[in-house]
Amino acid sequence: MIVVTGATGNVGRALVSQLAADQLPVRALTRDPARAQLPDGVEVVRFAGPDEPAALAAQFEGATALFLHLAAGGDGAPALLAAARDGGVKHVVVLSSIIVDYDDATEHPLHVAHSRLERQVRESGLGWTALRPGAFSTNSLQWAPQVRAGDTVRWPFVGAVSSPIHEADVAAVAAVALRDPAGHTGAVHSLTGPANVTALDQIHAVGRAVGRELRVEEIAPEEVPASMFAHVPPEMLPALLRSLGESVSSDPELTTTVRDVTGRPARTFAEWAGDHVADYRA
Template sequence: MIVVTGATGNVGRALVTQLTADQVPVRALTRDPTRAGLPAGAEVVRFASVAEPAAMAAQFAGATALFLHVAAGGEHTAELLAAAREAGVRHVVVLSSIILDDDGAAEHPIHVMHARLEQQVRDSGLGWTFLRPGAFSTNSLQWVPQFRAGDTVRWPFLQSVTSPIHEADIAAVAAVALRDPEKHAGAVLSLTGPTAVTAEEQILAVGRALGRDLTVVEIPAHEVTADMFPHVPPGVLPALLESFGAAVDSEPDLTTTVADVTGGPGRTFEQWAQDHADDFRGA
């Protein structure tokens, strides 16, 4: 049995879908099972916090591996890991961040958060595999309101270059590590998409997936509003914009980890746009 936290998130949902498709027993933890909408083959269970010690222990019963999202345990990650280990879990695959590959970013809020998570896992006594993905292709869903409002998309640092990764590729690597923990024990896997693209190229790729001719307008950083980045905590936004500026006309490192681990090619951003076209169309 594999337990998946953050099961209704982008990566968690893809992971549950892939595991159930392969008929791997999976227990999906979520705050509201009635609204999860997960595959019928998954055992969907309400996530129990440290305030419910018996229920927390029960959600790991019979499991040998755990997929851990940074938000799952929060300030009580150590207790969650202890409960998992006590129940019989032996290996944890952690969704971390590629920012930890950059020692120069040690003060960045995202670096601090994930470094703490990784250290708690190291201290837990469990076997572990760390997944460090770079920019998520799903971050592009922040453009949904603008796409639904019309054919003009306003954005800062249009020539900022990233190598966004499809959530299904992160999930595919996680699935391999969860199913073969001995081979991947102690591995730190940095994950990127297969190609580098600018923010403008991503916007236009979504437009092509929708069959729409877009106008893309670059705006200065001081015109950015928090609602343009709904997935980003307000305190993190200034650092994020700074990183976008630093990435203009850059050449980001590309990894082959997805192909190396899964045996299949990584999905391009163009494919991600096609897979998510309906999300931009709306009702």
């Protein structure tokens, strides 16, 4: 049995779907099972934290592997990992971030959060694999409200460069590590998409996918409303905007990890946009 935390998130949902398609037993943990809408045959269970010790333990009965999302970590991670170990889990695949690769970013809030979670996993006594994806292609869903409302997208730092990765590729690497823990124990997999693209390139790719010509209006960072980055905690927004500014005209290092681990190339951003057309239509 493979337990997946964050099962209705972008990576978690893709992972659950891939494991279910391979007919592997999956227990999906989510805070709202009634709204999960996961594939048939998946055991959907309400996520329980350390304040519910009996339910926490029950989540891992008969389990052998765990996919751990940051949202299930935090202060409760040690107790969750101990419950997993007691329930029979032998291996954890932890979703981290590529920012942990960079020693010069140790003060960044994302580095702090993800490096802490990795440390908790390493100290758990379980076998582990760390996945460190870079920018997610799903970050581009930030433009969806503007695309639904019209043909103009207002955005800061349109020349910001990233190598966005499809959530399905992160899930595919996770699935390999969960199916073959011995081959990935102690591995740190840094994951990127196959190419570097600017924010401007991505917006135009979204436009082509939805069959419209989108106009782009660059705005100053001080004009950015918090609602433009609704998924980002307010205290992290200044650091994020600094990171975007620093990435303009940059040339981030690409990895071949998706191909190396799964045997197939990472999906392009254009492929991701094609997969998400419905998200941009009213």
